[in-house]
Amino acid sequence: MTVVASVRGWHWAVGAIVAPLVIPGSMEGQAPCCLAEGLAVAGQYQVAGLEDRRFNHEIYWAAMAPALVSDRVRIIQVGESTEGRAINAVTYGTGSTSVLLWSQMHGNESTASMALADLVNFFATADTSALASLLADRLTVTMIPMLNPDGAERFIRENALGIDVNRDARILVTPEGQLLKRVRDSLQADFGFNLHDQGSRTAGDDGLLVAIALLAPAADEERSWGPVRLKARKVAAVIAGALEPEIPGRMARYDDSYATRAFGDRMQQWGTSTVLIESGALADDPQKQRLRAINVAVLLSALYAIAQDSLDQVSDLAYERLPMNRAIANDLLLLGGKIVLGNSKPIRADIAIVFDDAVAGTGPRYGEVGDLAEAVAMDTVDVTGLYLHPYLEDGFLRRGAPVVLRVRREADPESEEVWRIGEVITDR
Numbered sequence: 001m002t003v004v005a006s007v008r009g010w011h012w013a014v015g016a017i018v019a020p021l022v023i024p025g026s027m028e029g030q031a032p033c034c035l036a037e038g039l040a041v042a043g044q045y046q047v048a049g050l051e052d053r054r055f056n057h058e059i060y061w062a063a064m065a066p067a068l069v070s071d072r073v074r075i076i077q078v079g080e081s082t083e084g085r086a087i088n089a090v091t092y093g094t095g096s097t098s099v100l101l102w103s104q105m106h107g108n109e110s111t112a113s114m115a116l117a118d119l120v121n122f123f124a125t126a127d128t129s130a131l132a133s134l135l136a137d138r139l140t141v142t143m144i145p146m147l148n149p150d151g152a153e154r155f156i157r158e159n160a161l162g163i164d165v166n167r168d169a170r171i172l173v174t175p176e177g178q179l180l181k182r183v184r185d186s187l188q189a190d191f192g193f194n195l196h197d198q199g200s201r202t203a204g205d206d207g208l209l210v211a212i213a214l215l216a217p218a219a220d221e222e223r224s225w226g227p228v229r230l231k232a233r234k235v236a237a238v239i240a241g242a243l244e245p246e247i248p249g250r251m252a253r254y255d256d257s258y259a260t261r262a263f264g265d266r267m268q269q270w271g272t273s274t275v276l277i278e279s280g281a282l283a284d285d286p287q288k289q290r291l292r293a294i295n296v297a298v299l300l301s302a303l304y305a306i307a308q309d310s311l312d313q314v315s316d317l318a319y320e321r322l323p324m325n326r327a328i329a330n331d332l333l334l335l336g337g338k339i340v341l342g343n344s345k346p347i348r349a350d351i352a353i354v355f356d357d358a359v360a361g362t363g364p365r366y367g368e369v370g371d372l373a374e375a376v377a378m379d380t381v382d383v384t385g386l387y388l389h390p391y392l393e394d395g396f397l398r399r400g401a402p403v404v405l406r407v408r409r410e411a412d413p414e415s416e417e418v419w420r421i422g423e424v425i426t427d428r
């Protein structure tokens with residue numbers, strides 16, 4: 001039995017396209033800015049207490065509290081959620097270029113909230129960083145982490161009204177959406193970062209699991225390249241170029257069809273050059289802690305390029321060359337086996353399996369069963385010549401039922417077990 005294809009498997013691809021940027025002053029001549037430095041910052045300034053990606057508003061702001069006493073960052077409440085939770089903005093720097101970052105407008109998408117906590121901690125406490133000083137001089141960075149605290153409380157996408165805040169940019173009926181628009185308008189933000197997590201079952205059209213997807217959203221149906229969107233594409237290219245050596249082949253481009261209700265598209269229209277960053281998944285990163293560090297590094301890289309006013313020198317290619325994001329239906333595919341059901345003759349059939357939590361790989365359920373030769377899954381296992389023994393409550397293999405399965409050498413249920421998935425729940 002062998003894994004014949006794995007979207008999760010590692011793959012080495014072409015190198016970075018954007019020329020390395022160098023930090024001035026003490027950092028000159030060192031590693032390109034800011035991937036290596038950003039990853040170091042992520043390690044050194046990681047805020048404790050956010051190791052589990054399911055945290056609520058209370059845990060989040062308690063974890064950040066020690067950093068917020070610093071007078072280098074300013075925290076103000078900019079509004080409250082439907083259920084009355086405080087929504088805060090943390091600002092750093094006094095420069096002339098205004099940058100607005102917001103995270104977790106979808107309550108179950110917390111990776112960038114963790115990264116913003118680490119960034120705030122870095123800005124608040126780093127004493128000798130040339131990068132932090134440069135950003136403070138040239139930028140005013142406003143961060144609104146956890147824009148949807150009511151959704152975060154329940155780890156669901158929508159707010160307490162059941163509204164997807166990222167589909168509220170046109171009519172602006174949610175308090176969360178209204179305040180985001182109000183903050184943007186008051187800042188007249190030059191740049192925006194719309195920070196999300198995408199489905200972890202997403203691959204590039206090159207067939208590899210996507211860790212980071214990027215988009216310079218369209219500002220109109222024609223998807224035209226006006227000056228605001230062009231700048232956003234440069235920022236996306238900086239990120240793609242910086243990140244390529246760290247996660248080669250693991251980035252993709254999000255579909256750029258104009259989404260009239262979405263904030264990224266509207267921000268672009270309102271004059272804020274906005275980049276969507278979607279954190280997907282990486283193998284062996286169930287709590288997205290590596291993706292958290294990667295978010296810190298890419299945001300610092302992007303902020304640095306903006307602060308340097310060097311976007312004009314960036315090639316768009318690193319962004320344009322990214323494969324397109326593509327959803328994958330199945331987590332696991334068992335191909336070529338024979339299913340043994342009770343005393344009937346073994347049946348040659350493939351089995352697709354979908355996990356309740358695809359990132360953690362827990363809660364396996366049956367997907368499609370039968371001839372799945374063309375199906376695509378995160379992992380495909382060849383079980384040709386082997387026998388699949390499902391344990392079923394009522395003897396009926398039903399789509400959506402929990403998977404408890406033993407792969408054995410023979411049709412005999414006592415024969416050697418070569419692989420297993422799911423645990424048998426015994427009566428007691």
Ligand SMILES: [Zn+2]
Nearest residue numbers: 106109196197
């Ligand atoms: Zn989202």
